[in-house]
Amino acid sequence: MLSIDDLRGRVLDARALRDALPRAELDVEAALDVVRPICDDVRHRGAQALLELGERFDGVRPPRLRVRAEVLAASVERLDPDVRAALEVSIERARRVHRAQRREDVTTQVVPGGTVTERWVPVERVGLYVPGGLAVYPSSVVMNVVPAQEAGVGSLAVTSPPQRESSGVFAGYPHPTILAACALLGVDEVYAVGGAQAVAMFAYGVAADDATGTPAIEPADLVTGPGNVYVASAKRLLQGVIGIDAEAGPTEIAVLADDSADPEHVAADLISQAEHDPLAGSVLVTDSEELARAVVAAVERRVPETKHAERVRTALTGTQSGIVLVDDLDEGVRVVDAYAAEHLEVQTRDAAAVAARIRNAGAIFVGPYAPVSLGDYAAGSNHVLPTGGSAAYASGLSVQSFLRGIHVVDYSEAALRDVARHVVTLAQSEDLPGHGQAITARFGNEVPAPAGARA
Structure with a gap:
């Protein structure tokens, strides 16, 4: 199921190495032709367009664009107690980590009578996108909202696609667990809008519409959060009208491992990432052929037992996934740096020392007891991370993402x-x-x- 690419004995320069590694293909440019008319429609027809587009793409027409306060309250009342407890732990840990990222103003006296102060000012209003397609991501509410709140953003709104499976008071709104996460975080401005049209809504704003019961939606200065290729394409199209965090592509994991790694752990971790999306990338880099063969066997055994076996199989057999054999760990470090993974696990001897040598990764998970899924939910770190090799120059979402540094010159x-x-x-x-x-x-x-x- 997982192909093996043997790079042992091959000498590749940085460009050739990047080209040789598995990578998901995401044609954001091609999707522009699809999203451009959608964004134009939202700009000119506002609420009417958003409601119709929800019906067209999500299979349900939201009763209202903005989720009513009583619906948010009901989502918390009906939330499974265990899920609530898990969300509260996730929120508390994320808040602890992100609170430590706050920046302080710094004044430098360049000469007597001449100073430059770097003043940190939060973005005034942000739109936070939470996916809701193949899976439901209340954890992404936490990862978007907490750093924005800790940065001191004064106005923030969350949007997520309406769910046609929802019923009763939640019919036509985002998933109830997403709504509950918003409510637990104190977010009361939540919209039932997904896809490219959500980015356009935040970019252009929406005029009040009495016919649909839609109050005015103010444009945002910045939109953050992961999404599909159409969300990424809309971000590219509208960048400049609105600030963006990144053009997020399919999720990915790389595991750097030697013969000390447990093949069952590695297989489970590769599968966990493949569970997200048929385009998800799962890559193992190792200098142990024995480990590689054992991981292949474990994957073959585990995949049929997973709930989303077809999705996982598609991801693991795609060109974006595979096993890369290298001569030694030094070469393994070079390979994972070239890959610049969104998530990188290091499962080797002296894992902390090896991890310290890695320069390019969205987040690094050290040792056998720090799997990526821990970071997805409750490590305290952020899971909105750079994809597609952009971790070589970009960072994950943080308090810094919502701050602007202003130089104040006083001479x-x-x-x-x-x-x-x-x-x-x-x-x-x-x-x-x-x-x-x-x-x-x-x-x-x-x-x-x-x-x-x-x-």
Whole structure:
């Protein structure tokens, strides 16, 4: 089921190595032709378009776009106590980790009378997207909302696709567990909108519509959260109208392991990620052929026993999944750095030391008792992470994602006088004389001598 690619004895440069590794194919560009008319429709027809698009793509027309307060309250009242307890643990741990990420303003005295302060200011309003297709993700509510709240965002809204399977008071709304997670976090602005149209809703806002009972939806400054290819494509299309966190692709796991790893653990972890999506990537990198064969056997035995066996099998047999054999752990580190996985597990001897050598990963899980599923729910870390190799230059969602650094420059006359000649010189070297004149205008149209210079 899992193919084996033997890189032992091969010398590949960084580009060739990246090309040789398994990777999901996600044509965000091709989806633009699909999402462009959807986004234009939302921009021009607002609430009517959103309701019709929900019916078209999700198979149900929401009774209202905004979930009523009594529906949110009912979701908590009817929530399974064990699920509530698990969500509360997840929230508490995530809040503890993200609270420690808060930034403090820093003032640097460059010269006497001249300071630069980096002031951290939260984004004013954010839209948080929570998927609701093949699976239900109340955990993604936690991972989006907690860092936004800890950053001090003043206005946040959550949106998730309406569910046609829901009934009673929840009919046509997002999954009740998603609604309950919102309520437990104190989020009362929740919408039954999914897909590209949700990104457009946050980008353009929606005018009040009495005919549909829709109050005005204010546009957001930033939209975050994972989604399918159409959500990613809408983010690309509307970036600039609205800020985005990332164009998230299919989820992925890489496991770097040696012969000390338990093949049952590795197999279970590869399957757990494949459970997300037929395009999910599950990759094992190892210098042990014996481990590779044992993992293949364990996967073959386990997959038929899983609930979503067909989905898992499709993911594991796809070109995005497989086993990569390497000469040694040094080469294994180079391979996983080239792959830049969303989730990377290190199951080797001295796992912490090996993990410390990894430079490119969205999140690293160290040793046999830190599986990716722990991070999905209750490690305290965030599971909204860079995919498709973007972990080589991007980070996962954090408090920092919702903050903007503003430089505040405060110079006295004497401090400006001291550096004026240098500013004028650089302005002239760039053939921008007006820049220099903006300095000399403050000193009788002459380049002032630095303080303390001889006349």
